[in-house]
Amino acid sequence: MSNKYDVVVIGAGPAGYVAAIRCAQLGFKTACVEKWRDDKGNAVYGGTCLNVGCIPSKALLDSSHKYVEARKDFATHGISTGDVTIDVPAMIARKAKIVGQLTQGVKSLFSANKVEGIAGFGKLLPGKRVQVTKQDGSTEEISADNIILAAGSVPINIPPTPIDNETIVDSTGALEFSSVPKRLGVIGAGVIGLELGSVWSRLGAEVTVLEAMEAFLPAVDTQIAKEAQKILTKQGLNIKLGAKVTGSKINKGKTKSVTVSYTDANGPQEATFDKLIVAVGRRPLTENLLDPAAGVELDKRGFVIVNDSCATAVPGVYAAGDIVRGPMLAHKGMEEGVMVAERIAGKKTQVNYSLVPFVIYTHPEIAWVGKTEQQLQQEGREYNVGTFPFSINGRAMAANDTEGMVKILADAKTDRVLGCHIIGPSAADLVQQMVIAMEFSASAEDVGLTMFSHPALSEAIHEAALAANGHAVHMVNKRKR
């Protein structure tokens, strides 16, 4: 094996493995260094997303949703099931099987594309050299014309609630409970808190979410966030806003529990839980990644400093994914991975950071792209709003899944769509239609003039676009035209 490559990627998460595959497709001799190992010491590819993130959390969200449907919804369709029970270990095993299939899939893609996977911990040295530390502690040095740093992120820990991986867990531990905790505490009403809180609440846990901020989902369009808070509370999540956690105490009895102290508007409070999930955000993983002499700099929050095309200040050294600025999302990292590979090949590929879609996979799902109404108001822009509720969408009614709405914001003068906000069934897939429309600078009229299949959930998008100009057909328009 020669130790000189065209490209070496450090990290095989969505940013790194996609970058490596695209580099190899473009004809570069590519290696990808990955530290994640299975029980047998073999490298595992796919990073946080495939192993302990997007995929396992969605597997549990889907399983737990089916459980709720079987218990609460089937009867509406005239289907009786008798007693519905859950087998948590079977649910967790199904999740593990999907994870295994997908991580194995990346391995196959590496070999099909001739990406050389190297098991070990990578550290960037000066002169575009990488030191790889193997499982047995031995080291090897490789070098490349181009290096892509894609080491990803890890959960943030907070001093009042140290993770013991038994009673107090982070998102990874929350994917592995062997039974449903009776009382579950969640710190942080962000994406992970709401998704994993929903999983265990659906399976029967009493879930309390402690959120430090006074506002619920402040990044989400306020109308949609209010609707989400109402629906999730109705589903059983006890969301306490303005709750600042100050400490925790493990109670050692027959079964362990944890008492969390926090302060809110009413003063000091305490709550006891059988399990506690800490989900207060993630931080870039850069420990031991960079020899200071390599010249790559970090910002105050620890992110690798890059420009719009993910180049660091060191020629030939790039960084992509959670390790750099911007939302920590798998799809953002994957697009950056492609962009970096293509830039190395001399192309001018550029990620459109203004059209990153966001999704929270609760039920109903919450998904959006572009500006919120509050952002447009702050910018002093004039806009039209069109909304359409799923309660009067034929397909949603047929499916008995009618909560939520589509909201479209369009420029008042040019009619160009500026934002799309959805809470509703399959919102993740629906919003993608507007991402494409917005990539092509569509106006609300363009979307309104497009033919949508009937009956379909996406007709709510069609009607919301028509409503932005006051001529929705299947409801009475607030704005006449």
Ligand code: FAD
């Ligand atoms: P990572 O996926 O973190 O991969 C980095 C890789 O680099 C890892 O495999 C790591 O082992 C390796 N590595 C690190 N340092 C070194 C080193 N020095 N040498 C060798 N290897 C190294 N995002 C979404 O878009 N949609 C979702 O639904 C979603 N759900 C999530 C659910 C949960 C519970 C969590 C925790 C995250 C979720 N995310 C989701 C976020 C998503 O997982 C991340 O944004 C994404 O994985 C980031 O990709 P990445 O390649 O930058 O980093």
Ligand code: NAD
């Ligand atoms: P987050 O930033 O979404 O939410 C963290 C929440 O914790 C915030 O609301 C914050 O105000 C609160 N918080 C912070 N410190 C606190 C404290 N001391 N006490 C109480 N509350 C506190 O982070 P997350 O939910 O941990 O997710 C991490 C990252 O993973 C996110 O950036 C997200 O993009 C990504 N992720 C994405 C998806 C998805 O796309 N569906 C799913 C899961 C995770």
